[in-house]
Amino acid sequence: MPARETRRAEREVVPHGVELIHGEVAQFDPDQQAVLLINGERVTYDILIVALGIEINWSAVDGLVESLGHHGVTSIYSRHTAIYTRQCLRDFKGGNAIFTQPGTAIKCGGAPQKIMHLARQQFDARSGVGVHSSLVFCTAQSSLFPVDAYNAKMVEISERHHCKVRYRHNLIAVDGPGRQATFRVTGPDGEQGLEHLPFDLLHVVPPMSAPRVVASSSLARTAAEGWVDVDSRTGRHCRYDTVFAVGDVGSFPTAKTGAAVRKQAPVVAKNVVATLQGQDLSSTYDGYTACPLITSNHSVMLMEFDYSYKPVSSFFVNPVKERWSMWLLERFGFPWIYWNRMLKGYPHEGFLLRPFRPLARFLGLQRWQALNSPSHESLED
Template identity: 50%
Template sequence: MVANGSASHRHHQVLIVGGGSGGITVAAQLLRARPGLDVAILEPATVHDYQSGWIPAGAGLLPLAFTHRPEASVIPPGACWIQDSAARFEPEAQRVITATGESISYQVLVVAMGLQLNWNHIQGLPEALGSHGIVSAYSRDHIIATWAAIRGFQGGIALFTHPATPIKCGGAPQKVMYLADDVFQATSGVGVNSHVIFCTAMAKLYPVEAYNTTVEQVVARRHIDARTLHNLIEVRASEQVAVFDVREPGVEPRREEIRFDLLHVVPPMAAPDVVAHSPLAIDGPGGWVEVNKDTCQHKRFADVFALGDVSSLPTSKSLAAIRGQAPVLVANLLAQLDQRPLLAHYDGYTACPLITSFHSVVMAEFNYELQPVSSFLVDPTKERWSMFLVETRVFPWVYWHRVLKGRLHESRFLKPFAPLVRALGLAFKQP
């Protein structure tokens, strides 16, 4: 059901702001748990993206058509789709004001708006993107051009960056780099004449030590020049120069300029401005919705919940995190409606399938304690062809047919699909 926003005021039991992965998953699980619940989804987009598929699709590992569908096709039956966007949150009055001026009141609010890509926080980048060898797989509009530039690279310095802020899919900057390096090595005369540099604003290549060890081995094997604590702040496109703010311990901050022939940029990210400037936001960098890390309930407004990238939940921002958060949020939201204690707890589970080549993936799964966990009963720190098949063949189907249908809350990953996984030749025993 679609609402066109013609009324000046409406009310819903549950209002979900955001029709991406988090919002649709929560709506589907709510309606499966309680058919007939009055659920509305506030979302302006007409296209729903499987963003986890952008890099595999750009690299030719997945048809690009598999990464998007009409938004109307993913709205759960029984939910009301309000095709508008949030312009102001007024949690004290239990209402949201939309961009068209409509007032929507609610009994419970779920914020699932994702995050905002701040291209303009890097001087010179917005006008340079797509020219002078400057590309990014983080833009839907530039995916094809990004991989065309990688395949057409003739050698020189290929520079890849990771910003100082939390980002969606924290391993993605490296995924692009490893796949690009494979392309360079497979292209006659290019690999031997290329110097790949990875500049990350982080103190190490991966936040979980066990996986960081694996990543360091991958970087060393590929002879990639990895530089930590390097934050991209400016691009001088016509000169093909990237400027970094370098802050190493015990050393005065400095600027470093690196010339490039190809530059893959990952922009700084934050909560959407409408959230960051609202009473819902945490007092600190990012502007995230301030929620309890265990229950997904807002710390100051009991009738507000949040999940996914827009939330302050202290874990990596990924689709896998949403799969862990959604059942907890749904259980606690229903308890809030019923005036019962909130007993469901989220343990910080998340995962990032880190593509390390055209035939291998590290299925990096971990929790709040930054300890590796495994849904597949294998050592998750190892590069595996089996996990490559899961990432490129299984997960896209699971996303469209299980996650968005609210049917993947009985287990974290693929336990219901063990026969399918085994059919792909995956090892479920410790090697």
């Protein structure tokens, strides 16, 4: 996809009737129902919905800021280096390609691996490059994904793509000119050591945290946790009735994705209306989230799950499987829904599937749901 296709003018996507204030929030004052902007302006509210996302801490890895965008050090987590990533993959002539994942919460838990699988496909397509490439995934986590069935499948895909996985490897320093990455490695008994790995290509996913402006406010339960402290079902703040949160900035105990926002936003919207009308909050969010793991240029495993941390599927099929149909959805369907429905605030609940609902009912199909936290071998299609 050309980079320009991923960009729109903000005024084109803001829903009709919304006044857009260009200003950075510097402070929250929920007791006075106000936010303070960086230019000193004070904006008061009846209801506040916080949607500030997650903060990417590029400088938390020594030498990363200086190296990024040069020496084969790159990341798809910024627009500029996403373009540099494409250049790095095209120019790669073989050698060590290292892909990292930090130990913190991140947005889109599958993205650190998606880029590795796409890299593998590109390298293998070029004569002599694939066989002379060693792909290593260094993750600070102790598994590839927090949902067992998806994790097992991801291990299988990594093996098939000859990608070595190193667990409990946390990137702490990058020496771009010297082409060396340093990891803090935690052993099974908690003992720690350093490991230096040479690279020809280093794809970094940096540590992330709640935005400082939230963590330092009374909206967070503690400064260390930092997220807006919301009820995980209603999205309303646990202490301030006039404050809600959606998206990555909320303390929802589920994976941080755009798909989660898609389900949270209508719930929060209904609960805001209920609050304004003095009614009880009746709309609830079940923790739904989805991460489309792109495993090649024609296959995606759409990893959907909810607060139960078991796979579910909105499409009546076993989600623990790579599918061309899900690739089509990811490549063409989701961008269209994002630009034309989500950002404009149109109702989209079940939008894609609604025309098929009568047929699904006739065939007796229901939302696919794993019942007993099964391993992927025991899931039937």
